[in-house]
Amino acid sequence: xxxxxxxxxHRIAFLAVMLALAILLGYVESFIPNWxxxxxxxxxxxxxLILLYMFPFYDALLISLLRVFLVALxxxxxxxxxxxxxxxxxxxxxxxxxxxxxxxxxxxxYGVSLLGAYAHGLGQLLVTAWIxxxxxxxxxFPFISLISLATGLATxxxxxxxxxxxxxxxxxxx
Numbered sequence: 207x208x209x210x211x212x213x214x215x216h217r218i219a220f221l222a223v224m225l226a227l228a229i230l231l232g233y234v235e236s237f238i239p240n241w242x243x244x245x246x247x248x249x250x251x252x253x254x255l256i257l258l259y260m261f262p263f264y265d266a267l268l269i270s271l272l273r274v275f276l277v278a279l280x281x282x283x284x285x286x287x288x289x290x291x292x293x294x295x296x297x298x299x300x301x302x303x304x305x306x307x308x309x310x311x312x313x314x315x316y317g318v319s320l321l322g323a324y325a326h327g328l329g330q331l332l333v334t335a336w337i338x339x340x341x342x343x344x345x346x347f348p349f350i351s352l353i354s355l356a357t358g359l360a361t362x363x364x365x366x367x368x369x370x371x372x373x374x375x376x377x378x379x380x
Contacts, residue, residue, distance in 0.1 A: 220377060221261070225269050225276075228253040232277040236288075245350060248323060248357045250277075254300065255319055255365045260378060263304050270296050287337070291330045298329030315369065316362040323358030324351060 232250040240246070250273055257266035274296050278289040302325035306318045313321075327350035334343045368374055 216377070217261075221257075221265060221269065224253050224257060225272055228269055228273040229276050229280070232273050233280055236277065236281055245327075245353050248326060248361060251299065251319075251322060251326070252361050252364055252368075254296075255303065255315065255322065255361060256368055256374075258303060258307060258318070259315065259365070259369055260374070263308075267300055267304075270300050290333050290337070294333035295326035295329040298332070299323070299326035301325070314362075315366050316359065319362035319365060320355065320358035323354035323361065327351065327354050 228250045231253065235246050235249045238246060253273075254266050254270045257269055271293075274289070274292050275284070278284040278286075278292065281288070283289050299322040303318050303322040306313050306321045310317070327347065331343050331347060331350070335341050
């Protein structure tokens with residue numbers, strides 16, 4: 207007989223807080239002016255990265271997808287271009303980070319974050335290419351890659367510090 211998954215009150219509460227934080231970061235980020243068109247810092251990915259290291263992958267995936275839907279709903283862009291770009295980036299980024307964490311075990315949180323940042327930009331370009339029916343959007347990838355390097359490193363630095371913090375360590379022990 208298959209054992210049912212148990213959810214402790216602490217775990218559910220922590221995941222709810224992390225979802226709220228991801229929504230807040232994603233919503234606030236949507237108001238940051240684009241210094242490079244279509245490129246944002248990826249603040250909400252910090253939450254997904256932390257969850258990927260603390261909980262089973264499906265919890266991190268659920269929070270990632272809920273964040274995309276709820277931020278788009280709050281912004282009034284649900285099922286519009288920004289929603290599809292965010293969803294495409296989030297799905298590819300999550301898949302790559304999951305692969306990097308569980309298959310490429312030699313990578314640290316820095317490597318996982320960098321690959322996720324690159325994949326997010328690539329996912330957005332794939333969606334754009336599909337919608338516009340042209341591959342010429344990939345000329346933009348070198349610019350996105352340079353920015354992904356910076357944002358991926360910043361996200362990894364913050365995630366690494368938070369994962370080593372005392373409150374997170376205590377939560378991991380429960």
